[in-house]
Amino acid sequence: MAARSKAGAALTALREDLVGDVFAPGDPGYDDTRTAFSTLPDRRPAVIAQCADAADVVRAVRFARELDLRVAVRGGGHGLAGARIDGALVVDLRRMHQVTVDPAAEAVRIGGGATISHLDRATQPYGLATTGARASTTGVGGFVLGGGTGWLDRAFGLAVDNLLGVELVTAEAERVHANADENPDLFWALHGGGGNFGIATALTLELHELPEFSVVQLLCLPESGPDVVRTFREIIHSGPDEVSGAVRYRTGPPARYTPPALVGELVCAVLLTYAGGEDDLRKLAEPLLALPHEAELAGDLPYADLQCLLDDPPGLRGHWSAEYLAALPDDAVDLFCARAAGMPVPAGAQHILFPQGGAIPAGPRAYPVAYRDAPWAVHPFALWEDPADDGRAIAWVRDVRAAVRPWSTGAVCLNLIGDEGPERVRAGLGEENTLRLAKVKRRWDPDNVFRFNHNIRPI
Structure with missing residues (x-):
């Protein structure tokens, strides 16, 4: 009874002190607020503190420490790590999305x-961007704190290579800064060590000039996949660092460049991205454009618009993983396809x-980016969508x-x-x-x- 009374009093105080909102099971809005990108598994945190600023984050961490609650952090996105947050305090940062450009x-x-x-x-x-x-x-x-790979990393390096500083709330509810001069060991750890060391309330990143950006995307029949991948591989190997992209097998979406016959069908989509103009990209893409394809999208495109075109739908069940390859020989291409x-x-x-490739291997070698x-x-x-497909997927x-x-x-x-176990985390970071x-x-x-992350246990 005393413990329940203490928890109730602490929750009441948190509701009064927080500038943002507090949600507990049974509160209106709790179910909507706890909903994540993937519905697998169903998460039921003890309390959600939807913080408005760094001072709110401090108050939330103090609340958790008072009640001996573990703390999960929700940024803006859809990672799978930290899925097991039942009974924890979730520090929800999504209201803290201000961006200031210098x-x-x-x-x-x-x-x-x-x-x-x-x-x-x-x-x-x-006319600026970062990875x-x-x-x-x-x-x-x-x-960023997990490493950060994207369409611009061959040109500008991994996102973490562009990290200039982090503002953090620690497990002791203290606000600290980390950069090359202030708390340098902590700053090093934040280059790939993720959310293990505190709650990042703000990050400062280096920007690069990006006056032009262009893309070529082709939709091909699945049986064309091996030729598509081999051609894409050669363009990347021989092209400049400014060119990147991906080959993606996926279901044909109802997009303006998707033929009606391919909507809902499996397609092999190849995307070339270029930190430059359309004319130069078309020259690089000539071998791909010469391959049989069912649909084509090419031209100059604002970088931010490309990101929105490729968004995944929320509210589905999700599971994903990755393997980084030392080489991509023809046998690997055939198996991938x-x-x-x-x-x-x-x-x-x-x-x-x-x-x-490109700027990635040329980046800082000291960071935990194995x-x-x-x-x-x-x-x-x-x-x-269907839970019956869990095992198959x-x-x-x-x-x-x-x-x-x-x-x-x-x-x-x-x-x-x-969450693939501690051995996978060690392999990912290096011993x-x-x-x-x-x-x-x-x-x-x-x-x-x-x-509630890719956890690194303290020695």
Whole structure:
């Protein structure tokens, strides 16, 4: 009874003190607020603190420590890590999505709850950009702190390579800054170590000039996949760092460039992106354009608009993973394409192959980014609606990973996987990095308050 009374009094105080909103089970709005991008599994946190500013985050963490609650953090996006948040306090940052651009310094400060759309829409009027994700609905905070790979990483480096500073609320409810000069060990850990060390209430990123951006996308029949992938591979190998893209098997969407006969059918879509103008991209894309295809979209396109075109639908069940490859020989191409046959279709699933290289391996070597040198990544991304398809969809993701594992480096960007166990986290970060991260964790979160992530346990 005393414990229940203490919890009730603390919750009442939190409701009174928070500028933002507080939701508990049974409150109007609780179910809507707890809904995540993926409905698998169904999450029921004890309390949701929808914070309005960094001071609210401090109040929420103090509340959690008073009641010995674990803390989960929700930015703006749709990661799978941290799915098991039943009974925890969720610090919901989505109201904290302010973006401030400093064009003279070529830098941007982003609130911890901002999405890639918030970031790109703010920087685009200045002809500036930084590496963002491959969908506008991705949350910037988790994306950057987990490494951050996207359409511009071959040109500008990984998102984390562009990180200039982080404003953080620690497990002790203290506000700290981390940059190259202030708390440098913490700053190092935030380059790939994710949300293990505190709640990022704001991040500052370096910007780059992006006056032009263009794309070529083709929709091809699935049987054309091997030729498409081999041609795409050669364009990436011989092209400049400014060119990137992906091959994606997916269900044909009802888009303006999709022939009616392909809507709802499996297609092989190849996308070339270019940090430059359409004329130069068309020259690079000539070998692809010469292949048989059913539909074509090509031209100059604002970078932020591309992100929105490729968004995935929320409210479905989801499971995904990735393997980073040391090479992409023809045998690997054939296996990648063959595994598209097992996709859950029709659904929002995608079977994705994307390149690295360019500025990525040339980036800072000291950070815990063990996948930096891998030239290719395979990313099976399953979305489906019917719970009866759970086993089939999850098995497909695992089957894709198993098929390409002979070429895998073992390292992985943790942004692209769910909860796959501590061994996978160590492999993703590297053994030496994991040990050093555990020491930083001991300094900043010795009680492992922030554990609903790709968790690094304190030594």
